[in-house]
Amino acid sequence: MTNTGNAIEVSDLSFAYGDIQAVDGVSFSVAPGEILGFLGPNGAGKSTTIKMLTGQLRPDSGSISVLGMTMPAQTLDIQARIGVCFEEKNLYENMSGKENLDFFARLYGIKGRDFDPFLRKVGLIDRADDRVATYSKGMRQRLMMTRAMINDPDILFLDEPTDGLDPVSSQAVRNVIKAEAERGAAVILTTHDMHEADQLSDRVAFINEGRIAALDTSDNLKLEYGQRTVRIRSRNGGDVDVRVISLDESNAGDQIREAVAVEGLMTIHTEEATLEDIFIKLTGRGLDA
């Protein structure tokens, strides 16, 4: 595989657990500083793909190039330059936040680093010396994010980083993700949250039954697969009339003029397809399936 300048290049990647084909010929790339949303229901093959990219699993076939290095031959060199934030809160509960960071930093060969700037950024500086067992779910998640960034990684793998968090914690985590991308890190964001994916991702990949069903920017996906509509509600005597006009129809303008000319006009809303609508349209199943 030639070095294209992409942070990640994946080609025709496959993996099976026995008879179950978890990943089936997946190909994609991620550029430095890009956030790729990886969307799909449980069992779609997202986690297996991430496991192969982070060196936890060896692919049955296909090739992986990370930062110009190949997996699995250069796994250790690759792992030195990536950061992973898992869905499970896999922290050492009996150790403090700072001790957790210090331990993982040592695994990267980093000693004596000042973690305060990291902890301040995610709002954990006041609890840094407390044991993780006393942390709330949001605090643990923020510590996980911090841990993933301890080696200034060139690539970040984030699995459901805001799952179950309160709005304040979620926003703090999103801000960190954006900052990391601005720094130049490539980010693969696995999430069920369509709104979050839409908000954060430069591009999104829909993965279903081990294959990528679609991969593009969310705007392009909405243009290609979604339906833009205007919903107009008006009072008609004691009833409420609702008209939904597709903006893709050639006489959409005439229909809208006609609809707003009636007496008793109540509301006019433009509507566009959500990523979830598009996912259902493409795969025939919802993301929570």
Place this chain on the structure above:
Amino acid sequence: MTDAIAAPPQRVSRRTIIAAIVRKDFRAFRRDRFYFYMSIVGLILYVAIFWFLPDTVDESITIGATGAGIEQLLEQATGAESEGLTIVPFDSRETLMTAVEEGDQDVALGLAFPQDFFAAIAAGEPTTVSVIATAEVPDELRTAMDSFIKEAAFAISGNPLPVDYQEEILGVDRLGDQVSLREKFRPMLAFLVLLIEMMSLAGLIAAEMQSRTVTAVITTPARLSDFLTAKIIFGALLAFTQVVILLVAIRSLGTEPVLLLATLLLGSLMVTAFALIAGAFGKDFISVLFWSMLFMIPMLIPAFGLLFPGSASTWIRAIPSYGLVETITGTTVYGEGWTEALPNLGLVAAWTVVAFIIGMGILRKKVQSL
């Protein structure tokens, strides 16, 4: 994340990674109150038990006797006390039976001689002496009385016994070299300490698997082999330190200290290997306890065998801990050296290698399936 730091080295040395994991494990162990206090309390308790146990051996036996001519019998038995045999006379068969039943005057069993005992012996006619004993008296002691009565009859009648006999002792003759209960307990206590540390390590490994912290570790430059090596070093160090402290506290390192330390190190490695298996299967405290017990109970059998001599079967030699217990006993009690210990240590080493191969294989599979 813009504060400047020196770029991390391209490759972190395995030693640095393993040392970091071992250090973290010690910290985690110290903060796990249950395992930490169990280790400390267990150690103190075992040392206390050892010193409370009797260190003397009672090698004497008291026999009650009644019947005609008992005085003559006592005269013939003069000197028997020096061989650990004391004979106490009783007036009647009834008082003797009561004494045996209730253990009066430490009487272990009784001999009731019939009124015509001397006449029958002199005439060369058969006669019967009753041996009175409770069910708890070992069969060996009851049959030994047969020889004693014949010897007494010979001494009284002056006729030679029709059958001569000689003793043949198989293996090491421990006659007059009896082991006190305290010394019998030494390998048991040492092994209990090792087994407690096995449970502690299994608990730590299971916790890493369940919380999936192991996954976080192996997505850094640390390999799974680094993780496992660190666990082995930590487990063996923990067990070895504890058992050495125990043996120092019970003053058992005096004879052949190098051999004993080598034995304990091998034992520590062996229980660490079994801890890998128990830890891989353990899901929570109860299942860790269950899996640990599954290994602990059979491995305690050789140590129990020492407490009840004569009950041990040949198959006990196949238990991984057998060689360990034998070496500890042989070295600390009988002053045996490397020559006697090497076959046993070879057996322990073989079991350790097998357990490591199985444990690491299972753990590797488990981690990959997380």
